Amino acid sequence: MKRVYFTRPLPESVADMARAHFEVEMREENTPLKIGQMRAALNLYDGVLMMFGDTFSSEVFREAQNPRCKVLANYGVGINHIDLAAARSAGVLVTNVPGAVTEATADIGMTLIMMSARRAGEGERMVRAGKWPGWNPTQLLGTHVTGKTVGIIGMGRIGAAIAQRCHYGFDMDVIYWSRSEKELSFPTERVRTLEELLARADFVVVALPVSPNTHHLIDAEALALMSRHAHLINIARGDIVDEAALIAALQEGRIAGAGLDVYENEPEVPEALKALENVVLLPHMGTSTLEVREKMGRVAVENLRAALAGETPPNLVN
Known part of the structure; x- marks a missing residue:
């Protein structure tokens, strides 16, 4: 045997x-x-x-x-x-095991979109620390997700599953950047350049298959193209995003927030990243069911x- x-x-x-x-x-x-x-x-x-x-x-x-x-x-x-x-x-x-992880990873992508947009991590920390003063009309004002534009970097199985959830679940406009045109059963727009996607999207989702060419694809220059109200979500691989550049962008308020399930040097997460309130940090749990x-x-x-x-x-x- x-x-x-x-x-x-x-x-x-x-x-x-x-x-x-x-x-x-x-x-x-x-x-x-x-x-x-x-x-x-x-x-x-x-x-x-x-x-x-x-x-x-x-x-x-x-x-x-x-x-x-x-x-x-x-x-x-x-x-x-x-x-x-x-x-x-x-x-x-x-x-x-390509097909087995699609739906669960897409679900985590949506979890991060919602948590980052609605500042759910901040809210939970406030409650757990006993610092919640009670409801008030200006507390933890976040970003409305429904009807916004999601830009998906990489329209493979997982990217398409996230796009489906965004379109049908939240009535979002879906744009994407991919090597080839994808035929989907709902409206999407393939943009010609990554730069265009970054500039237009309210939520940028990194769902790109990893390759030698994707290291630090999202660097300081790429982050500078995003709107101040935009959020970056990464459920692909940590080294696709330049962590130091992301930390600087979040510290300076150049983007509104980020949701991460992966990191450059797992399981190490920089202290500067952990100290930020405007980032959601999950422990690589995309397939954790x-x-x-x-x-x-x-x-x-x-x-x-x-x-x-x-x-x-x-x-x-x-």
Whole structure:
């Protein structure tokens, strides 16, 4: 029986599914693997179900000559923590779980839009600190969401799901910037440049697939194009947004607010960012529902099963 390794604890239903096909070893810690652990995993197991934070870099693969491991099944969509070329050279397949995370991540995108616009984080902190003086007509005045313009950067599965919620749920005008025109069942407008989107949108949502070209795509120059009343939402990857530039824009009131579920150096969040009232900070919980985590696990296990049976995995990346 093939031997596989889960780099973090997963729901028991996922482990049971995997045990029907493999001998499973599930690590108890919830921290990213260290480089020595990743090298060991490549040599000790036929497949590895790995997570965001397990950085399988070229350095990890360098000493893995003809490794026992034949597949890395990533438990997520983004694969920027895996050196795909190095994995390919070592004969290791890489898979992901693109469809399983769409709806839950879109829901978190909407949560951040609403929390940032309506200053919900500030309000909760006020109540918890015992500083709420009671209702008054000018307290925590936020931004109305209904009828505003949302600009979505990247119109893939998640971007389209957010656009659908914005249009049908909040009667918002949807504009987007993407490499190609998307056919959707409701009105949208594809803008020609990122600069146009930033200038027009009341809410800018980063839903872009990560790539080497997206690092600090939203930098100081990009933030300067946004309106003072606009909000930035990031549910993609932390390094797409220049965190230092965002902090400066929020500190100086050059944008109204931000909602973040991802950060440049997770799990580290700058103290300057945590000190700001006009930003909502969530702990990378875009897929944090039991149903979704189980679905992600089932997809990842099926990728493992297919790869180790000599079949083409359903969600092959490299």
